[in-house]
Amino acid sequence: MEFIQDKxxxxxxxxxxxxxxxxxxxxxxxxxxxxxxxxxxxxxxxKSSNPTYVIDKxxxxxxxxxxxxxxxxxxLIIFGGGKGQPQNKExxxxxxxxxxxxAKKYSAKFIYTFGxxxxxxIFNNSPKTYITTTSIELTKHMxxxxxxxxxxxxxxxxxxxLILGFAKMNLIQGIGMYGELNDPEIPQYRAxxxxxxxxxxxxxxxxxxISLLEINAQEMExxxxx
Numbered sequence: 001m002e003f004i005q006d007k008x009x010x011x012x013x014x015x016x017x018x019x020x021x022x023x024x025x026x027x028x029x030x031x032x033x034x035x036x037x038x039x040x041x042x043x044x045x046x047k048s049s050n051p052t053y054v055i056d057k058x059x060x061x062x063x064x065x066x067x068x069x070x071x072x073x074x075x076l077i078i079f080g081g082g083k084g085q086p087q088n089k090e091x092x093x094x095x096x097x098x099x100x101x102x103a104k105k106y107s108a109k110f111i112y113t114f115g116x117x118x119x120x121x122i123f124n125n126s127p128k129t130y131i132t133t134t135s136i137e138l139t140k141h142m143x144x145x146x147x148x149x150x151x152x153x154x155x156x157x158x159x160x161x162l163i164l165g166f167a168k169m170n171l172i173q174g175i176g177m178y179g180e181l182n183d184p185e186i187p188q189y190r191a192x193x194x195x196x197x198x199x200x201x202x203x204x205x206x207x208x209x210i211s212l213l214e215i216n217a218q219e220m221e222x223x224x225x226x
Contacts, residue, residue: 001086001094007043009072009106015203016103016111017078020068020085020159023116024181024188027160029213030114030195031081037208040071040078044102046095052087068095070102077102085159092159096166103172110174111167112203114195115160116188117150117178125221127180127191129198132156134168134175142175147198150178175202186224189217 017034019027034040048066055062064084071078079099086092103111117130130150133139139149156164160176167174177198179191193213200206 001049001091001098002047003044003098004047005044005070007041009041009043009077011072011075011077011106013107013109014072014075014077016099016108017076017113017199018080018099018111018159018163019114020080021083022085022158022160023118023184024179024186024191026116026179026181026188026191026195027114028081028083029187029189029192030199031078033192033196033210033213034076034078034207035071035081038073038076038078040073040076042069042071044070046070046098048086048091050088050091052084077106077108080159092162095159096163099163100166100170100172103167104170109172111163111172112175112177112199113160113163114177114179114192114199115156115158116181116184116191118184119180119182121180122182123180125190125217127188127194129177129179129191129194131178131198132164132176134164134173138173138175142202145202147201183224187216187220189213189220193217 021028046068130148132150164174164176177195179194181188181191
């Protein structure tokens with residue numbers, strides 16, 4: 001991985017929000033929504049040294065420009081969104097370590113991440129968001145706030161799970177939020193909306209108008225219903 005920083009934001013003890021594209025594009029939808037709503041500014045870019053795919057342009061290929069941005073606003077640092085995530089284990093670990101280093105540099109004490117939660121449960125356009133945390137004590141505190149915790153043991157792969165492990169190893173508190181979805185192959189706007197509402201509840205702040213996400217969800221439902 002290559003890391004490029006061209007700005008030094010004047011920010012102390014921010015919350016870190018970090019997620020990458022995963023099943024149903026849930027992580028990317030939430031990150032891109034927050035960045036658009038809060039008009040965040042880029043201060044650091046991470047670039048993959050090795051492509052994870054190529055683009056067939058019809059008879060010839062091009063290499064993708066795989067990069068992910070760190071952005072900031074008054075009391076937040078937001079990382080990720082966009083397309084893809086490193087498929088190489090070494091690059092994925094390097095990326096998680098860099099997020100942790102940024103958290104330490106700016107004295108962040110908390111990291112949130114997001115993703116999809118594949119289920120067969122029929123939830124009629126009202127998916128739940130399940131959370132898991134970096135400690136039993138933090139989970140007990142979340143349960144007192146009437147949020148749903150992940151219902152069974154499982155292995156969380158990719159950035160949106162691994163970043164919690166790196167946070168725990170570095171004594172940084174973290175919460176993963178995973179929105180229910182039935183089909184991981186299509187964009188899951190309702191899962192993203194559920195996560196945003198849960199994030200607002202836990203952080204006591206609004207992140208923006210979700211009406212456009214509602215429209216996107218309805219359009220997706222009409223498309224696949226027909």
